[in-house]
Amino acid sequence: MSSPIIIVAKNTYLEMIRDRVLYFVIVFSILFMALCFALGQLSYSEIFRLSVSLGLSGIHLCFAGLTIFLGCVVFYREIESKTIYTLLVRPLTRTQYLVGKYLGLLAILLTMLVCFIACFTFIEFILGVPLMPTTYYPFIGFIFEGAILLAVTFFFSSFLKPFLSSTCSLAFFLIGHWVYNLEALSKTSKSDSFKFVAQAIYRSFPDLETLNWRDYAIAQAPVFPREIFYAITIATLWALFFFLLSVAIFKGKDFE
Numbered sequence: 001m002s003s004p005i006i007i008v009a010k011n012t013y014l015e016m017i018r019d020r021v022l023y024f025v026i027v028f029s030i031l032f033m034a035l036c037f038a039l040g041q042l043s044y045s046e047i048f049r050l051s052v053s054l055g056l057s058g059i060h061l062c063f064a065g066l067t068i069f070l071g072c073v074v075f076y077r078e079i080e081s082k083t084i085y086t087l088l089v090r091p092l093t094r095t096q097y098l099v100g101k102y103l104g105l106l107a108i109l110l111t112m113l114v115c116f117i118a119c120f121t122f123i124e125f126i127l128g129v130p131l132m133p134t135t136y137y138p139f140i141g142f143i144f145e146g147a148i149l150l151a152v153t154f155f156f157s158s159f160l161k162p163f164l165s166s167t168c169s170l171a172f173f174l175i176g177h178w179v180y181n182l183e184a185l186s187k188t189s190k191s192d193s194f195k196f197v198a199q200a201i202y203r204s205f206p207d208l209e210t211l212n213w214r215d216y217a218i219a220q221a222p223v224f225p226r227e228i229f230y231a232i233t234i235a236t237l238w239a240l241f242f243f244l245l246s247v248a249i250f251k252g253k254d255f256e
Contacts, residue, residue: 004092008100009107016070016108031058048129049218055124056138056214059116064173066112067146070105071153072166094251102154102243109146113139134216137223141211144235148206149173151242158249175201176208183207206238 117139124131152172156165179202186198210231216223 004096005100005103008092008097009104012074012101012104013107016105017111047127051124051127051129052135053214053218055120056217059120060138060142060212060214063109063113063116063142063146064149067109067149068153068166068169068173070108071150072157072162072169074101074105075154075157076162095247098154098243098247098250102150105150106147109150110143113143113146132220134220134222136217137213137228138217140228141213141231144232144239145208145211147239148176148208148235148242151239151246154246155242155249158246158253172205173208175205177212179205180207180209206234211235 117136121131124135149169149172153165153169156168160168182198183202186195186202189195189198210227213223
């Protein structure tokens with residue numbers, strides 16, 4: 001007999017696949033292909049730099065937006081359709097339900113990322129741009145950043161409506177990519193109060209820039225294994241932290 005977690009994860013995956021989320025990939029591919037062919041008159045070096053930069057940036061933003069969207073609607077949809085009432089009266093704990101939902105959505109994100117990689121590779125091949133192992137390092141960062149964002153959306157969605165939870169998750173994403181600059185400014189500032197506030201904010205949010213290896217791909221430079229291991233470890237701990245918070249809130253939530 002399958003584990004309740006596996007059943008929830010499988011049903012979540014199939015539900016989201018039927019929800020036409022793969023259209024995100026199709027729309028992105030069409031727009032990216034049109035943009036790249038518009039760059040056809042540029043020099044070879046410019047085509048490589050711009051196509052890789054724009055392609056990875058587009059995938060990054062699409063992937064983050066998709067993560068926030070999926071994470072924010074998953075609870076609200078089942079509460080509105082009353083499906084969650086049926087699920088939680090079965091021999092299924094709320095923790096198992098959340099773990100299954102998280103794994104199912106993470107599987108969807110992995111599927112989407114594979115599709116993005118395939119489209120990116122195909123278009124770069126058509127343009128005649130050589131693809132090296134360094135080109136694919138950013139995709140490792142995307143999936144681990146997605147794991148953090150998914151846990152964050154679960155956290156906000158456990159007590160907020162979809163619009164507010166998506167807004168807060170988006171703000172979290174933007175701040176996570178901004179705290180690196182804030183930490184750098186605090187080191188050059190002469191104000192002790194600013195340093196204190198900046199360090200407090202820096203330590204309260206994950207530095208998502210540690211997972212951003214787009215510049216390495218453009219420069220065709222390898223990422224050191226130690227840097228990858230450190231970033232993945234920190235990302236895993238942050239994702240676990242926010243997921244445990246969402247579990248704690250969800251356990252005490254009243255659906256009556």
